[in-house]
Amino acid sequence: MSEEINAFLNEIRRRTEEEINKILSEARSKAEEIKKSAEEEANRIFSHEAHSRLMLLRRKILGQAEIEGRHELIKAKNEILEKIYKRAKEMLSEIVEGKNPQVNYSDVLYNLIKEAIERMNEMEVIIEANERDMEFISKNIRRIEENLSKDLGKPIKITLSDEKANILGGVIIYSRDRRKVYYNTLEGRLVETIKKYRSILGKEFFKKYLEAK
Amino acid sequence: MSNISLLVEEEIKALKRIEEAKKEAEKIVEKAKEEARKIKDLKLILEKVSKYIDEQEKLLKEEAESLRRKYFEIAEKIRLIPSEEIDKIAEEIVMEVVGLERGD
Numbered sequence: 174m175s176e177e178i179n180a181f182l183n184e185i186r187r188r189t190e191e192e193i194n195k196i197l198s199e200a201r202s203k204a205e206e207i208k209k210s211a212e213e214e215a216n217r218i219f220s221h222e223a224h225s226r227l228m229l230l231r232r233k234i235l236g237q238a239e240i241e242g243r244h245e246l247i248k249a250k251n252e253i254l255e256k257i258y259k260r261a262k263e264m265l266s267e268i269v270e271g272k273n274p275q276v277n278y279s280d281v282l283y284n285l286i287k288e289a290i291e292r293m294n295e296m297e298v299i300i301e302a303n304e305r306d307m308e309f310i311s312k313n314i315r316r317i318e319e320n321l322s323k324d325l326g327k328p329i330k331i332t333l334s335d336e337k338a339n340i341l342g343g344v345i346i347y348s349r350d351r352r353k354v355y356y357n358t359l360e361g362r363l364v365e366t367i368k369k370y371r372s373i374l375g376k377e378f379f380k381k382y383l384e385a386k
Numbered sequence: 387m388s389n390i391s392l393l394v395e396e397e398i399k400a401l402k403r404i405e406e407a408k409k410e411a412e413k414i415v416e417k418a419k420e421e422a423r424k425i426k427d428l429k430l431i432l433e434k435v436s437k438y439i440d441e442q443e444k445l446l447k448e449e450a451e452s453l454r455r456k457y458f459e460i461a462e463k464i465r466l467i468p469s470e471e472i473d474k475i476a477e478e479i480v481m482e483v484v485g486l487e488r489g490d
Contacts, residue, residue, distance in 0.1 A: 200411030204418030211422030242457025
């Protein structure tokens with residue numbers, strides 16, 4: 174065999190190997206591409222399905238825990254507010270019974286009457302209170318009228334109601350024709366003040382106390 | 387064998403090998419397509435999702451328990467507020483009630 178033929182044969186073999194390698198290499202690349210694309214699509218489907226289901230589950234499980242937790246927190250805060258309310262009511266009872274030397278209930282009662290008449294802007298009023306306070310007002314009615322007239326700068330006339338209110342203290346004041354009424358009872362004021370304090374307690378007191386712990 | 391015959395025979399051998407390589411290539415691609423079909427099988431993917439969700443559910447329940455515990459601990463701290471503190475606030479409220487200090 175001549176060297177020339179041998180070279181031709183070698184060249185044919187070399188090109189054949191090259192062609193075979195190219196064919197197989199392209200096929201392997203294509204195969205990889207097909208699998209990669211399938212994996213990407215599978216991951217997309219997985220992520221989409223998993224994400225939406227996980228979000229729902231998260232909202233359900235953590236949301237429920239959050240609701241239960243917050244409910245317990247509100248319950249505890251309400252328990253404290255209830256204790257504060259009860260304690261405040263006890264303190265008010267001590268005041269009306271004259272057991273608190275720092276507060277003169279007669280002055281408190283006078284101021285409650287004055288505030289109510291001032292807000293109603295009336296000159297003749299009917300006063301309703303509990304039995305004890307009615308007795309006090311009845312005994313001091315002239316002096317109270319004089320002081321009110323002086324403090325409010327106009328003549329004030331007081332009539333006592335025939336009804337007695339079942340309240341801790343304070344007054345219910347009606348205009349002479351009973352068309353207007355102003356509740357200035359201790360219970361009412363306590364409820365109003367507690368309402369006001371509720372947000373202060375929530376924002377400051379509980380927070381401060383919990384941080385201090 | 388003549389030189390020409392040798393060359394022709396070599397060419398034929400080459401063509402045959404290339405044909406075989408093409409068949410092999412087709413098999414490689416077909417196998418990949420079959421694997422791809424399995425990878426994209428919706429039933430299998432959803433099974434994997436379910437398994438993943440089950441695992442996540444356990445973790446979420448632990449997280450929820452810890453969240454609940456955190457709130458309950460805070461609630462307990464609130465319940466332990468000493469009576470002196472309650473008295474202080476109650477007194478402040480009472481002073482406002484009797485002191486005619488309402489700002490309305």
